[in-house]
Amino acid sequence: MQGHATEGTAPKPRVRRPPAVTFVGVLALALGAYHIAAGVAVVVDGGTASRLSEGALDIALGALAVVIARGALRMRSWAWSAFMTWAVVGLTHQLLRHFFYDDPNYVAMALDTIAVLALTPLEIQVAFGVRPRPNMVLERATRNPFDGG
Amino acid sequence: MRHGIPSTAADLEVLREFEPIVRYTKGEKFFPMEVESYVRASSLWLHVPGGVDEEVVAEGDLTMDGLVQRREAPFGSLFYLRFIHPLDLQESAAALAGERRLAKRQQSEFHAGLGRLTRGGLLPRLGDGLFSLSLLLRGNVPGATAAAAALKYAELREQNDRYVYQGRVVRQSGWTICQYWFFFAYNPWRSGFHGVNDHESDWEMISVYLYEEGGRLVPEWVGYASHDFTGADLRRRWDDRSDLELVDGHPVVHAGAGSHASYFRPGEYQAEVPIPAPRAVKRFADALGRFWRTTLGQETETKHPLRIPFIDFARGDGLAIGPGQAHEWTPNVIDETTPWASKYRGLWGLFARDPISGENAPAGPMYERDGSPRPSWFDPLGFAGLAEVTPPPGELEVLEGQCAQLEARQVELEGLIDDEASVLHELGVRLQSMRGSPHLATESGRLEAEAAEEAARLTGLRRERAENDAVLEGLRRRVERRRAGGADDPRAHIVHAAEPVPEATMRFNRAADLWAALSISVLLIGLAVLILASPSNVWAELVVLVLVFVIGESVLRGTFVRTVNRVAVILALIAVVVLFFQYWKLALVGLLIGLAVYLLYQRFLELRA
Numbered sequence: 001m002q003g004h005a006t007e008g009t010a011p012k013p014r015v016r017r018p019p020a021v022t023f024v025g026v027l028a029l030a031l032g033a034y035h036i037a038a039g040v041a042v043v044v045d046g047g048t049a050s051r052l053s054e055g056a057l058d059i060a061l062g063a064l065a066v067v068i069a070r071g072a073l074r075m076r077s078w079a080w081s082a083f084m085t086w087a088v089v090g091l092t093h094q095l096l097r098h099f100f101y102d103d104p105n106y107v108a109m110a111l112d113t114i115a116v117l118a119l120t121p122l123e124i125q126v127a128f129g130v131r132p133r134p135n136m137v138l139e140r141a142t143r144n145p146f147d148g149g
Numbered sequence: 150m151r152h153g154i155p156s157t158a159a160d161l162e163v164l165r166e167f168e169p170i171v172r173y174t175k176g177e178k179f180f181p182m183e184v185e186s187y188v189r190a191s192s193l194w195l196h197v198p199g200g201v202d203e204e205v206v207a208e209g210d211l212t213m214d215g216l217v218q219r220r221e222a223p224f225g226s227l228f229y230l231r232f233i234h235p236l237d238l239q240e241s242a243a244a245l246a247g248e249r250r251l252a253k254r255q256q257s258e259f260h261a262g263l264g265r266l267t268r269g270g271l272l273p274r275l276g277d278g279l280f281s282l283s284l285l286l287r288g289n290v291p292g293a294t295a296a297a298a299a300l301k302y303a304e305l306r307e308q309n310d311r312y313v314y315q316g317r318v319v320r321q322s323g324w325t326i327c328q329y330w331f332f333f334a335y336n337p338w339r340s341g342f343h344g345v346n347d348h349e350s351d352w353e354m355i356s357v358y359l360y361e362e363g364g365r366l367v368p369e370w371v372g373y374a375s376h377d378f379t380g381a382d383l384r385r386r387w388d389d390r391s392d393l394e395l396v397d398g399h400p401v402v403h404a405g406a407g408s409h410a411s412y413f414r415p416g417e418y419q420a421e422v423p424i425p426a427p428r429a430v431k432r433f434a435d436a437l438g439r440f441w442r443t444t445l446g447q448e449t450e451t452k453h454p455l456r457i458p459f460i461d462f463a464r465g466d467g468l469a470i471g472p473g474q475a476h477e478w479t480p481n482v483i484d485e486t487t488p489w490a491s492k493y494r495g496l497w498g499l500f501a502r503d504p505i506s507g508e509n510a511p512a513g514p515m516y517e518r519d520g521s522p523r524p525s526w527f528d529p530l531g532f533a534g535l536a537e538v539t540p541p542p543g544e545l546e547v548l549e550g551q552c553a554q555l556e557a558r559q560v561e562l563e564g565l566i567d568d569e570a571s572v573l574h575e576l577g578v579r580l581q582s583m584r585g586s587p588h589l590a591t592e593s594g595r596l597e598a599e600a601a602e603e604a605a606r607l608t609g610l611r612r613e614r615a616e617n618d619a620v621l622e623g624l625r626r627r628v629e630r631r632r633a634g635g636a637d638d639p640r641a642h643i644v645h646a647a648e649p650v651p652e653a654t655m656r657f658n659r660a661a662d663l664w665a666a667l668s669i670s671v672l673l674i675g676l677a678v679l680i681l682a683s684p685s686n687v688w689a690e691l692v693v694l695v696l697v698f699v700i701g702e703s704v705l706r707g708t709f710v711r712t713v714n715r716v717a718v719i720l721a722l723i724a725v726v727v728l729f730f731q732y733w734k735l736a737l738v739g740l741l742i743g744l745a746v747y748l749l750y751q752r753f754l755e756l757r758a
Contacts, residue, residue, distance in 0.1 A: 088700070088720060091721060092692070096693070
């Protein structure tokens, strides 16, 4: 029965990882490492419950970033969605801070922007498997029915 | 062999041979009727710009002769019929209650089902709300008019229950065209079926295009009018079974509920109305769209974000009229000499003063609303993109004629090219003999100019010959195919066919439908709460609220990836602008250094090569 499970099925084509994805993955890893290190430092220092919870949150965010980075480097489609969601939250946060609270973190804003621009091109999305290859779909039901209806 | 009818048959016989079977949607209240009873039940009015509309003939006094009677009126004025007189509150309530009773009695209640609003996102739904509000500002047919019209039409049907089409046979450019015009007392698309507009009276039309062969008229094309569209997309070839259904040689039409637009296949058609916007806004939106698709490499879908998803329900599950059906047609033959068609240029129902005309009644089959001739009447071939199509029996002759003409021209061109080449050779020899003789400089210059002119002429002749070769090749191929009896692809002329929305994408889950119905209201209530509860941070919180709504909805609609991508890119672009303004010096320095390094690298590669 050996090999039965794969009998008759074509091997999945190996998708080459685009450099932009490697870049974003490494970026996420660095971000995760930074958050974990910062969180551990806070927890080790000790302090109030609020301070400790901040540290714990940092560690959790760092761990999440590492998991996403690993997924991105392995070209998992969920990693693309997770990274983009992360970027949406981060960019919203930083833009609101810039426009309404005068307290922005431009480094974080720049990093999120780079991540979004790196993950946005269609070929990257296709490589991740979140988007099918572009093809022509002639879709037009009816046009403007304002007149003569 | 296709069926046909002797070409000597009378117009009425030809019309009857190919008359359609029209299948309506359950819930449809108005069906094709004769025009006389409608006119008798209407009043005639005159609209004068800037003045008060004047009743010219009261309801009950209007006759067909009275309708076509010549009346003087100032420029810009407009005659119109009025089927329903203005209703007061009590009459409106009575009409609405009466219509509900009528629908129950006729067991023809319409159920849209879920999903109309879910078919568009938040912006289209916001547009839908604005569209509803716009009816308050635009002229529109008053609310209970549709109900009153349904009751009045039901009364008229009790006196005359025939289903009538106005048939016309016209002969143009080798084609015989049967036009079937359907007149309805009312178009209740908006009030009855969540559509775009309501108006008193409605004219719809389908055409069958016949050619003559062996003394018989044979059907080749069928064109179904749909809203205000024209062109080849409206027609199908008689043997195109992928779209055109024939029952015993009669084409089947599926009429949109309320709109009465004609479709080839049953189903629900998404008719998207772009919200009108100033030209500058449209240009900006187009530029953004190009940037999105070309520069950012995003999806090529070109749906307008500000659109309202309306649905034309052409389910075909209601009354069917036509040969072999429970209800048959009563034909009425018309032409340019039919007085009500040619002499009455006014509207066949209420002029609602709607500037975009959606709620104004249409004019008759021969005219547009402004009284100008209606193209589908005077140019039925052009209407369905058939002006350049030769009837099949004559096509071979035309093709052979074209071939012969081009072949003769090619022979002529050969001679011209040889002559031109000889002239150029002579000029060339003369020019070469002048070289090295300074005293011949002027003559040499003149000859050079002449030679350039001749060379250009020769190039033109050779280009024409080469192009003719390609055209001839195509013509000969087509001649051979025609001689062998080969037919073209019946759908080759179609660019955008109206397709019903596939069942799989038509229905969303109940949660999405519920959300679609509630979301705009919940969003507005949320905004109100924010203004009250946290007035200092209201803008920031509103942004978060909208983002949560948009992304939450995308999860329900199964479009999370696309939505999160769009939102992320938009935010990233804003961030780029913010960062540039914040660090423009740094950005400029970085750009210059980057450019310098790139150029150095290029030069380095060049030196190494």
